[in-house]
Amino acid sequence: MAMTESSREVGVIVRRSAIDNPWIDHIWSPIAVIDDVPSTAPWTVLSKDGGAVLYYAGSAFLDLFSTETANYRDNLADGAPRIWVALRRREGGTDFELTKVTADPTEGEALFESGVDVIDAVPMPAEIAAWVAAFVDEFHVERAFYKRERNRQGNSRENKDGPARGRKGDYGHG
Numbered sequence: 001m002a003m004t005e006s007s008r009e010v011g012v013i014v015r016r017s018a019i020d021n022p023w024i025d026h027i028w029s030p031i032a033v034i035d036d037v038p039s040t041a042p043w044t045v046l047s048k049d050g051g052a053v054l055y056y057a058g059s060a061f062l063d064l065f066s067t068e069t070a071n072y073r074d075n076l077a078d079g080a081p082r083i084w085v086a087l088r089r090r091e092g093g094t095d096f097e098l099t100k101v102t103a104d105p106t107e108g109e110a111l112f113e114s115g116v117d118v119i120d121a122v123p124m125p126a127e128i129a130a131w132v133a134a135f136v137d138e139f140h141v142e143r144a145f146y147k148r149e150r151n152r153q154g155n156s157r158e159n160k161d162g163p164a165r166g167r168k169g170d171y172g173h174g
Helices: 065-076 105-113 126-139
Strands: 004-018 027-036 046-048 052-065 081-090 096-102 119-125
Touching: 004 081, 004 096, 004 126, 027 052, 027 065, 027 081, 027 119, 052 065, 052 096, 065 105, 065 126, 081 105, 096 105, 105 119
Parallel strands: none
Antiparallel strands: 004 027, 004 052, 046 052, 081 096, 081 119
């Protein structure tokens, strides 16, 4: 079965908040994904309120893949679907680049391990949730789980003679 892909451009809003910490003076956090992408330049200040500044971080493509529909379905079934947003600090600077937006919770969680500097999940707008749901409805296929059987000796069925030991050519054996 061929993989089907669909993409949608979204805008991202982030906040820079002042904090009382001896090592850092502020934190960055994505706060919203918007369906209508404005013509505003990336990293435009949208508002200032005390120690918090809202920025339009720019736009990114939210990509859906037919091989991941089960993950999207689980995200939507949660009752409060999310979109994960990742930002990476530009080399030698204090500013960021928008690197990824995803509706796949598995991919979102993997971003935490990927070395991006800022990752957070934000609420999924209703228009985007409807688009994701339509994609899942059209392309989701339930996949059966097949558990590999083992014989009573604990070896795989393919090797009925037991594990090979000490034969020339075996890994680590002479």
